Amino acid sequence: MQKPSLPKGTRDFGPIQMARRNYILDQIRSTFQLFGYNQIETPAMENLSTLTGKYGDEGDQLLFKILNSGDYLKNVNAADLEKGAAATLSKVSEKGLRYDLTVPFARFVVMNRNDLTFPFKRFQIQPVWRADRPQKGRYREFYQCDADVVGTDSLVCEAEIILMIREVFAKLKLTDYSIKLNNRKILTGISEAIDAAGKEGPLCVAIDKLDKIGWEKVQEELLSRDFSSNSLEKLEPLINLSEDFAGKIQFLKKFLSGSEVGLQGIAELEELAATLIGMGENLDFVDFDVMLARGLSYYTGAIFEVKVNNASIGSVSGGGRYDNLTGVFGLSGVSGVGFSFGVDRLYDVLEELNLFPEESLQTSKILLCHFDEKGFAYGLSLVQRFRKAGIKAELYPDLAKVKKQFEFATKKGIPFVGICGDNEISENLISIKNLETGNQESMTLETAFAKLS
């Protein structure tokens, strides 16, 4: 007999975890729907040609590939094997597991472009798979929870993303967090302003680590990437910039005065703020962070990242605006803005802060207990009546000692037991006992229904 085990980086979700995860997803789903987003799903597997080349070389390595069915070696010859894994791959695998939800969404938009009404708002909550090396909070299978709107440049979308984040966090009772906001154009502007035009890629990668490794190390990294010390000097005043929203805008207008793109980024940011005000909202929780970069991805406009302040987990949500989402699939001119909640991380945060509601585990309200076959038969006749009265109820299914039945109820978190004994049967009553307080009283069924509903 072999001991069963789980593949690296995957986990089971038991009843409690599922109840809690559904609690989070329910808040997110209802919020997305409140803002007019429609849910879609795409297959777990995609053609490898859809996935490869979209995430860079590193990303391609992290794709889970699916071996072809049947004799998957039939197209492979010795020459292929000599050329190595990369050359052989295309002959043994033509499908892979999805790596994120964005690329499948882009594929979906292109394939359905004639049936979709633009601007198209969609959300998608599905697992993705990455052949990464697992660590705490990083798994090989995890859920992503994306919302995107494509086919419009309106900054209303950005404003609504901020509102949705605030809505979800309020529903989850999270009160101490910040929505970091920046604009990719500002980063481009900065690279121009420090005489390093065109190098915003490496610049972003480096300053994205500012929180983690500090200014000293970032400087080292920038120097090793061919930034001049002159550039670093010019960059320095931005590092410790601590003004309020308006103050930062003022500073950057001056700093970026020579950069058209940079000023455009500032203008977009101001318009975003104005849009929120126009909606009767405000800039609560929003933190304009000039150093927010979000790696090297395809973002071209606003970028967001959300951090819960008193928790040990990194960002729990992020996103941004991109031009040309669908370009690689031959449909250009579709721009959009999207963001995503890290459900697994939110779970960890809520657990750490003890914010899951008591009743997230839905269980029966009452367990009918009995002493003998007569009581069992009586319970059998009652259990459906409880259910028809809308009360989650169950009958202990075996003849067993009362102690065992009560312990069963206690362990499952069932708050009441109903006792079906000779006394109750003869008077057509039921004794209801509150397991927490120990109080017990006999009553008619109607009274019991009223008490428990």
Add this chain to the structure above:
RNA sequence: GUGAUUGUAGCUCAGCUGGUUAGAGCGCCGGUUUGUGGAUCCGGAGGUCGCCGGUUCGAACCCGGUCUUUCACCCCA
């Protein structure tokens, strides 16, 4: 992908420089209690020491491999 780290009962962990039959707490099962759970006390079950191989008279302990866990890097949710 690079470098570390972890694995002993259902859970959390002891187990000396290699030496008889591998332990504890909690949990579980049964009894104390034949219409009343959580407490006390008593009893019981449960481990091929992650797996494979090697060294040795002898391995939970040493060595090699492999899987898994955790961590840093890379990258990312």
